[in-house]
Amino acid sequence: MAEERRRLAASVDELKRELQRRVNCIVENADYTIEDIDEAIHCLSALEDLKLRAAPPPEYLCPISHQLMKDPVVLASGQTYDRPYIENWLNKGNRTCPETKELLPNSHLIPNLVMRKLISLWCKDHGIEHGVIPESDRHHFNSLLQILSSNHDLPEKIKAAKLVRILTKSFPPLRAFFQWDTVALTKLLHPLMSGNVNDHPKLQEELITTIMNISLHDPNKKIIATNPLVIPLLVQSLKFGTLETRSNSAAALCTLSSLDSNKSIITKAGALEPLVKLLDEGPLLAMKDAAAAIVNLAVVKENRSIAVFEGAVKVIMKKITDRILVDELLVLLSMLSTYDKPIEQMVKLDAVSCLLSIIKEDTSDKSKEHCIAILHTLCYNDRTRLQEIWRDESVNGIIANLALNGTTRAKRKAKEIVERIDKYFSAAQTS
Numbered sequence: 001m002a003e004e005r006r007r008l009a010a011s012v013d014e015l016k017r018e019l020q021r022r023v024n025c026i027v028e029n030a031d032y033t034i035e036d037i038d039e040a041i042h043c044l045s046a047l048e049d050l051k052l053r054a055a056p057p058p059e060y061l062c063p064i065s066h067q068l069m070k071d072p073v074v075l076a077s078g079q080t081y082d083r084p085y086i087e088n089w090l091n092k093g094n095r096t097c098p099e100t101k102e103l104l105p106n107s108h109l110i111p112n113l114v115m116r117k118l119i120s121l122w123c124k125d126h127g128i129e130h131g132v133i134p135e136s137d138r139h140h141f142n143s144l145l146q147i148l149s150s151n152h153d154l155p156e157k158i159k160a161a162k163l164v165r166i167l168t169k170s171f172p173p174l175r176a177f178f179q180w181d182t183v184a185l186t187k188l189l190h191p192l193m194s195g196n197v198n199d200h201p202k203l204q205e206e207l208i209t210t211i212m213n214i215s216l217h218d219p220n221k222k223i224i225a226t227n228p229l230v231i232p233l234l235v236q237s238l239k240f241g242t243l244e245t246r247s248n249s250a251a252a253l254c255t256l257s258s259l260d261s262n263k264s265i266i267t268k269a270g271a272l273e274p275l276v277k278l279l280d281e282g283p284l285l286a287m288k289d290a291a292a293a294i295v296n297l298a299v300v301k302e303n304r305s306i307a308v309f310e311g312a313v314k315v316i317m318k319k320i321t322d323r324i325l326v327d328e329l330l331v332l333l334s335m336l337s338t339y340d341k342p343i344e345q346m347v348k349l350d351a352v353s354c355l356l357s358i359i360k361e362d363t364s365d366k367s368k369e370h371c372i373a374i375l376h377t378l379c380y381n382d383r384t385r386l387q388e389i390w391r392d393e394s395v396n397g398i399i400a401n402l403a404l405n406g407t408t409r410a411k412r413k414a415k416e417i418v419e420r421i422d423k424y425f426s427a428a429q430t431s
Contacts, residue, residue, distance in 0.1 A: 019043035021331075024299065025409075028338065035408045060119050063099050064089065067219075068123075070173065071133065072116050073109040077102055080112050084180040133173050141167060141177055142184075148207075149187035154200060157191050161206035164188065168213035175217035178224075185227050192233055198240045205245045208237045212252040221255070225262040231269045238274040247286035250278050254289045257296035266293075267303050273310045280315040287319070291328045298335045308342045317349040326358065330370035337377050352378060352388050359398050369410040372402055376413040379420055390421045 022040040026032045062069045062082035071083035077097035081089075089098055090107050097104060133141075144167075147160040167174050178184045188210060191203055198204060211230065214220050224230050231253075238249040253271055256262050272294065279290040294312065297303045313336060316329045336342045355371040378385045393399050403414035 015043045015047050019047070020299065024335070028301075056119075056122060060115070060122065062086075069115070069119060070176070072112040072119070074112050076104045076106050076108060080115055083109060084176075088180055133177065137171075137174070138177065141174055142181075145184060145187040149190040154203070158200075158203050158206065161191070161203055161210070165206045165210045165213065168210050172217070175214045175220060178214050179217065179219045185224065185230065189229050189233060193229065198236070201242050201245070204237060205242055205248070208234065208241065208245050208252065209248045212248045212255070215252050215255040221259045221262065225256050225259070225265050231256075231265055231271070235269045235271050235274060238271065238278065243282070243286070246274075246278055247282060247289065250275060250282075250286055250289040250293055254293035254296065257293050260299075263297055263300050263303070267297055267300070267306065272297065272303065272306050272312075276307065276310045276312050276315055279312075279319070284324070287325060288328065291325055291332060295328070295332050295335065298332065301338075304336050304338065305341070308336055308345070312336060313342045313345040314349065317346065317351060317354065320358070321354050327364055327367050330358075330367050330374075334370045334374055337374050343378060343382070346374070346378065347382055347385060352385050353392075356389070356392050356396075356398065359402065360396065365407050365410070368402060369407045369413075372399070372406065372410050372413045372417070375399075376417055379417055383424070386417075386420060386424055389417065390425060393418075393421065 019040055022036050022043065025036050026040065056068050060068055062072075062085050063079065064085040065082060067082070069080070069082040072080050073083045073086065074080050075086060075097055077100050079097055079099045081098070086098075086109065095104050095107070096102060141164070144160045144164050148157055148164070152160075178188075189207060191200070192207060211224065211234065215224055234249045234252055237245050238253070239246075241249065253266055253275070257266050275290045275294050275297075279287050279294065282290060294307055298307055312332070316333050316336075320326050320329050320333070333346075337346065352375065355375050359368050359371050375385075375389060379389065389399070399414045399417055403411050403418055405411075406414060
């Protein structure tokens with residue numbers, strides 16, 4: 001079941017990435033094809049099928065959160081709710097049932113063991129991880145956050161932060177703690193709120209890694225990004241933290257930036273500059289997270305010019321020339337090559353030669369497609385580059401080959417380049 005769950009999650013992520021790529025192509029490129037539309041529709045249909053396949057019966061959903069209940073309890077009205085949400089309702093002073101609106105004779109909550117068992121069996125049948133946070137664990141977790149937000153000495157806070165980091169990694173249900181406890185994030189980050197955020201590197205590393213862990217819980221993404229403390233702390237840690245802290249900050253920003261409403265918050269906090277720097281300097285895993293975060297942010301057109309200003313093109317060209325993260329960075333380079341400034345930079349950095357050499361190698365079809373799309377843009381913006389391509393093509397014929405054997409989009413772009421070469425040099429020979 002665990003393996004099936006991983007395959008399902010991987011399928012969903014892959015479909016989302018392909019859908020985003022196809023939609024970007026349709027919205028931004030005048031020469032999008034019927035295939036782009038068909039593939040976008042296919043992705044949407046496949047995502048719908050996967051969603052419906054995993055949709056729980058409505059009685060398993062909490063009437064307040066509309067999410068699968070983890071700790072179902074019965075209220076005095078006879079209605080069943082998920083414990084954290086109904087506790088939050090009652091703690092606000094409400095004395096009525098949210099569903100029936102009737103006045104409650106008491107606020108007792110009785111565990112609904114039958115419902116918990118039914119939900120557990122349904123989750124097992126569908127390969128869904130469904131963890132319940134026992135009351136004792138919730139109390140222990142909250143006590144650790146209390147240590148972080150109190151006047152305990154530094155060693156005690158580091159010890160508590162380490163435990164919080166380990167728990168949010170090894171026991172995913174605890175990540176939901178931050179979803180319904182409105183002050184949990186503030187408690188977690190309290191040690192970093194006074195003085196220099198980098199004064200205590202080990203404590204900072206533990207807390208930033210915890211942010212990375214809890215950002216994996218989808219409902220937390222908006223909660224984290226809209227908390228005014230978090231994104232500025234992540235950006236500061238990305239700039240000045242230890243290498244491990246910088247890497248985990250990038251990973252957290254990568255996860256958070258997958259939510260569209262978070263993209264502008266992250267960009268306005270100045271994240272692109274340190275992300276580009278980490279892409280340039282970091283170890284492979286950190287570079288991968290930085291690249292993915294920049295790709296997510298570059299979905300917003302206005303952010304592309306910022307990425308270019310921060311030196312993204314130069315860094316990308318250096319990495320793909322060294323054959324580092326070629327597939328990932330070609331996606332980003334293709335996104336950035338939509339206006340003059342990055343194209344001018346690519347020309348100065350010998351992009352034509354580099355991209356042609358990648359096509360010659362036994363790389364993925366998608367990488368070849370991105371290469372030929374970028375070359376197509378360069379041809380139409382700088383005719384001297386067309387001559388450079390023609391010289392290589394007259395010897396190797398790789399573009400003509402791609403026009404026959406590439407993906408549908410690659411074939412179209414390659415064919416247009418070949419036609420432009422024929423037209424350009426035919427004109428030159430007759431003049």
